[in-house]
Amino acid sequence: MATLMQPESAAIPKTMKAWALFGPNDLRAVEKPVPTPGPGEVLVKVNAIAICGTDLEIIAHGLPAMIEGELPFNGSFVPGHEYVATVASLGEGVDEFAVGDRVTVEVHAGCGRCERCRHGMYTSCLNYSKRAKGHRANGFTTDGAFAEYTVNHINTLVKVPAFMSDEEATLVVTSGTAMYALDVLGGLIAGETIVVTGPGPIGLMGAACAKALGATVILTGTRDNRLALGQQLGADHVVNVRNEDPNEAIKRLTQGEGVDLVLECSGAPNAVNEGMLMLKRGGKLCLAAFPKEQVTIDLAYMVRNNIYMYGIRGEGRGAVKRGLALMAQRKFDATPMVSAVFPLAELPEALRTARERIGDAIKVVVKP
Amino acid sequence: MATLMQPESAAIPKTMKAWALFGPNDLRAVEKPVPTPGPGEVLVKVNAIAICGTDLEIIAHGLPAMIEGELPFNGSFVPGHEYVATVASLGEGVDEFAVGDRVTVEVHAGCGRCERCRHGMYTSCLNYSKRAKGHRANGFTTDGAFAEYTVNHINTLVKVPAFMSDEEATLVVTSGTAMYALDVLGGLIAGETIVVTGPGPIGLMGAACAKALGATVILTGTRDNRLALGQQLGADHVVNVRNEDPNEAIKRLTQGEGVDLVLECSGAPNAVNEGMLMLKRGGKLCLAAFPKEQVTIDLAYMVRNNIYMYGIRGEGRGAVKRGLALMAQRKFDATPMVSAVFPLAELPEALRTARERIGDAIKVVVKP
Amino acid sequence: MATLMQPESAAIPKTMKAWALFGPNDLRAVEKPVPTPGPGEVLVKVNAIAICGTDLEIIAHGLPAMIEGELPFNGSFVPGHEYVATVASLGEGVDEFAVGDRVTVEVHAGCGRCERCRHGMYTSCLNYSKRAKGHRANGFTTDGAFAEYTVNHINTLVKVPAFMSDEEATLVVTSGTAMYALDVLGGLIAGETIVVTGPGPIGLMGAACAKALGATVILTGTRDNRLALGQQLGADHVVNVRNEDPNEAIKRLTQGEGVDLVLECSGAPNAVNEGMLMLKRGGKLCLAAFPKEQVTIDLAYMVRNNIYMYGIRGEGRGAVKRGLALMAQRKFDATPMVSAVFPLAELPEALRTARERIGDAIKVVVKP
């Protein structure tokens, strides 16, 4: 038993405060049992958690394709996946972490037994959502962290250095998505030029990380204050597409040559076609966002110009650890992305702030 | 001077028979000067040339995006790019080939001086169509081989073994496109399952090459005789999509698991969306064909399932040499793909046979 | 309990015959409890097992660097890792396999929780030999298959088609090592030229697989009958290094150009230096064997010629599945590699036959 091994865990209560999803946009404060970590897992006490656009989606609509059975509108499921926490107790066989370690997280623990996991592609796990097979995607298919405690597989944890605040550390997960994108786009991007479309949290992190890695960064968007923040985070050039045609702007900024890479973070319906036109022949485009509806795409252009396009899910290939490394080395200061902090008890207000972008909220953080 | 070095070239005439493009579908027999190879180039005497669907496109519509200046409707441009030929004379400094060598070709000689060529991506040359910079795409932006002679940069040549007939060797270029596709899809595909959609020449070659490399191959199409030929070339399973929903068929054939790879060779408007549904999560899709119009695509599905999609142009990464290796080792017998052979003088009839698929023509070959 | 779920397993006895290692070259027939598969594992009944050179090493000397604690000379450890078997019972949660499935194996089940396993490099597991962490390397750090039964994690199993004999299927593991080597050497090797040095089992399989994948294969060795078998398996050229200097031979066979790849399977002290000289500038060399002593190497040559050198352990990156695919598609007939078959009771005689190469034994197979 974990309690035998770890006297510290004596302090762990039997139940905890959590927000469970009862129906679309029906999130209620409940008292739930504190979960027990299994082999290879740990229980963590949540320090702080950021709200992601996907949380708003899940809370409002669920994500049926991802979820087996009755989830998420079952009066039990707890959303929330971008968090920093402190290890509270260790599951069987865990010595990789110690009680008291402060950690941030990847969302996906693959099953470890399908072909994709076997080959390191754990965000493409073929047993996605199958808890019995070992898959976990906290806040998606297993309980997340709008709660006092949650459970993580050790594969999803990275230690956070002491000097980084909880608020800042909640942003590491987003940097992981950005780093996964930059990884599939080539990894070593120093000296290349990249357009990041859409200055939401992933786009801003994409701009910051790309610049940290030595690329020349052009950030496009529709709101000047977001673009200004992007510049502060490292973008070399910003383009407000309300004022200038983005493709003309790219031509102007690249002397007509176009760019090497596009990281699409806007989800705009025309983003792929526009992005392809920005690319040099043989360029690459990564989709970290997508429109809700199907969109028309010029496949002929894609083929004739040898363009590769990557859809990415989550933060694969150790991207969270890589993003944390950049942030821990102070390559950029992401803290201005934290717009507001709420106590866990005020989660609904925090969600409303995020959803309605009150005060141009970028990242809203909740602290239990 | 080349003539000093090579007495054989004394036999090279001053002029030659060739088919020049005067306007859309207006191809005329002309007498043109035999071209002179520059440094690093050779003059080749055409033995045989296959008609590609792209030839029909160029002859009917041109390919304006690819071509600088007045090409191709200028009364001089000679189309045709899938050929086997014999080296007739050597440009300055060439000792890599000898007069008399029988060769087949890649279409693209990159400029050798842009960023893409510098890094081996010569089918994405940034000086595409700029002859003055050194770029050549024979039959696209420089004279091709519906003629007695043409010029090739040595980078585009591979030697053909003596035991392979001219007719068979014209198919090597098509195998190159297939091999380029299989390269971007992972290269080492033994043990993986691939769907090839569309049993045209590239699809048939894709099925043959994928099988030769050890994959399990499912070929989909609408014509039973083509599918039967695909089976003969190596496809493990064929699906006539007129008789069975392709996605249901893939499920049936893969016990519901889906496939690892899709090589799209049909150009059908629904091919990408259908192909994505065939894939396992984390699968890859290569476009070797494309529809004429823009098509709607489910980007959300692509992102959520970590799908990568590759547009490919031409036969990059040495793919022609690789395809030739498979054919020269008799991994499969592609000769049934040669449906008809015409003399060069009857090119219009040959083109009509290809265009109208007379006798279910797959590949129509022309011999000067 | 597995027995509740699977009435078939009622037939599984409590104990089994096995060969346990009591000391260097002290292997004794014992009666051991039939092991119980854990979660994600299965019990398999061994059909046939091939003897590998590494088995002889382990039995004679142990492999101290690989093994924690008292293994292997503990009177309990069972060696043997190249086998085909039939699933006899399923551990908790296993539905990927059914009782009765015939399977062959990879040696390594990574821990699934270290950085290497997380990223698909399970043969480099950082918890190598730590059973408590989940690592298994059957016949190395966990019990192998010189026994009637053994346990495998499902990650290490691939199904064998019915038409393949048990004897042939024991060779699949060796093909996996060859395919791992060819994977690190580039994967898509069609059209390239490779030297395989040393016609032992891995070298012969390397030649066969490389040829199956479309390479031109030169096999070097010292015994004509082995070289002849290599030719039968696919080698285009063979060089008996007792008769001809291997580097001179490579020059002769490649018109002085050298080769693209070297797969070193001889373990000869001069193999790396000789192999580097065979390579074109920018070539690659994979070590699937190694000499017992440290050897001198010309690093200056390696650097000046941009040579990459890969040490490989085991059968990573799904190589066993890939090798099986080639063998199941009858790309080559490996059965002549099976030199002799013994009953399990005669394992000592079988080992002696392998060790002393009685009758030029290549692979000696044992059947319980």
Place this chain on the structure above:
Amino acid sequence: MATLMQPESAAIPKTMKAWALFGPNDLRAVEKPVPTPGPGEVLVKVNAIAICGTDLEIIAHGLPAMIEGELPFNGSFVPGHEYVATVASLGEGVDEFAVGDRVTVEVHAGCGRCERCRHGMYTSCLNYSKRAKGHRANGFTTDGAFAEYTVNHINTLVKVPAFMSDEEATLVVTSGTAMYALDVLGGLIAGETIVVTGPGPIGLMGAACAKALGATVILTGTRDNRLALGQQLGADHVVNVRNEDPNEAIKRLTQGEGVDLVLECSGAPNAVNEGMLMLKRGGKLCLAAFPKEQVTIDLAYMVRNNIYMYGIRGEGRGAVKRGLALMAQRKFDATPMVSAVFPLAELPEALRTARERIGDAIKVVVKP
């Protein structure tokens, strides 16, 4: 004619001052004709040039393996390859650069017509040293830049931003070697731990670039002042191997885990064996230096631990452009590496300063 196109070039003199190599360590000031750039080439006026250890080697011993014919001791050959210069005139067809552009250089212009160049591996050109085939390695096989003017193929040039001094810009070539090493080691190294062995110019640049890309850097060496500079450039930890066993130090600094990567820049005979022991299983080692003699290596360790080892020549894969990007973005300040500046007329004194490391010289710069 170039002179017609560029009136500026009227100022180009007919002859220039240069240092030609007459014999081992016999470098003499001569008056040579200013060379004429060919097609795709430019003439550059040298602003500043750094002395590399390889220059000292070439001047003292030549590099026979690299050079065809009588070079380098012919009374004409001009060494020197790490320079910043200003474009003085354009060869035929060049519009990628303009007269007056300030540039730094890669050493290698591949032939553009061999298999390696075709596939982007231009530092492994199979026509190495064959000027007639188009290969250039300035300062190695073609005239370098211990002179007022030299010629470069445009493929070897990158533009230097105005704010970077000539002295600093001479260091970009060295950063290119470091970036090539980091590219072969994985490229995206953020979050990984790397040991750089040997704080010479390449090692110091390796430490600086690795840190700029987000790695944790451990630098080992024998001189405290060099290690201190390494720390200033970005190394997280330094180890003076005279004071502490390097492997013990690595264990201490990594909690016994070892590192992911080793970049060997010392050329010490024991560097490879020591480096392998520093690595985690599955780690990678790049050789940017080498000992003069052959050294003994533990290949068994390499194989058993799945270690990959890369010899690199020059600055491949666009590494100079990437290194320049990091330096131009002020990721680190390399200028302390410039130890002394001499006029071209005092080259022998400059060389002596470099060779004898007078004043602990790291990089000695010469300015015509």
